[in-house]
Amino acid sequence: MKHPWLNRLLSVHGLLFLFFVYAPIIIVVVYSFNSHPVNMMVWKDFTFDWYLSIFGQPTELNEQTLYVESTDQLLAAVKNSLLVAGTTTTFSTLVGTAMALAVYRYYFRLKPFYQGLLFMPMVMPDIVLGIALLVFFVNFSIKLGLMSIIIGHCTFLISYVFIVVSARLAGMDNTLEEASADLGAGPWITFKRVTLPLILPGVVGGALLAFIISMDDLVITYFIAGVDSTTLPVFIYGMLRRGVKPEINAIATLMLVFSFLIASLGLYFRKRS
Numbered sequence: 001m002k003h004p005w006l007n008r009l010l011s012v013h014g015l016l017f018l019f020f021v022y023a024p025i026i027i028v029v030v031y032s033f034n035s036h037p038v039n040m041m042v043w044k045d046f047t048f049d050w051y052l053s054i055f056g057q058p059t060e061l062n063e064q065t066l067y068v069e070s071t072d073q074l075l076a077a078v079k080n081s082l083l084v085a086g087t088t089t090t091f092s093t094l095v096g097t098a099m100a101l102a103v104y105r106y107y108f109r110l111k112p113f114y115q116g117l118l119f120m121p122m123v124m125p126d127i128v129l130g131i132a133l134l135v136f137f138v139n140f141s142i143k144l145g146l147m148s149i150i151i152g153h154c155t156f157l158i159s160y161v162f163i164v165v166s167a168r169l170a171g172m173d174n175t176l177e178e179a180s181a182d183l184g185a186g187p188w189i190t191f192k193r194v195t196l197p198l199i200l201p202g203v204v205g206g207a208l209l210a211f212i213i214s215m216d217d218l219v220i221t222y223f224i225a226g227v228d229s230t231t232l233p234v235f236i237y238g239m240l241r242r243g244v245k246p247e248i249n250a251i252a253t254l255m256l257v258f259s260f261l262i263a264s265l266g267l268y269f270r271k272r273s
Helices: 004-031 049-054 060-064 071-105 111-123 126-139 146-170 174-182 187-216 219-224 232-240 246-271
Strands: none
Touching (some): 071 232, 187 246
16 A cells, blocks of 8 residues: 555554444353452452352352353253244255255246345344234234244245355356256256255354354244243343343353354355355
């Protein structure tokens, strides 16, 4: 660059951007080890007791005060989140991959309009989609519960899988499929032995992305969840109404680590050649 001060300005801007993005996350992780039982912003001692209390282990701090009302309720929320995420990921991956293959291979008159509709659930505000789903379920007398959450998550997770798989299809060599057909392989054998292995990294990456988004979703789930179908984000939101306590920081840190691992796997399979 001709002006060194511009280079320094861009460097400072980049550092400030990283600071404002990651500083709050770092604070949550650090203060999840704070032993102060009341005010998390007053550092007292380093402890793992908040992590132990999450799983119902007896600790000195746990005897003084307890912010997680029931470990059973927390584990039930985790179970619901895993069940919803696993089911929606399976369905969204199958449907999203099939839609990506259909749009990639076939041309029809309303194809651009159809692709635009697939992008709508991603760009639509979560609160709007949550209210729309709630009105839909109420009008059609669908009971709010795990099934309504699964249906709601599938409405937008299919779009994420569709985009990831479509990006993988855009870089695929079509001559390999043509060679398979020339050698006498049928459509199913060609898909199983040629097409699927080529797009598998995109399929796995889209599935992992859908899984982690489903696990972390709060706004849409809050509108369409029933009484006995509380997921982990909704459970944490209920705890936050009484203030940010160290146990909440510990739960958030565990979710952060889990999300980071899943997202890393998704990026790995997404970029794998």
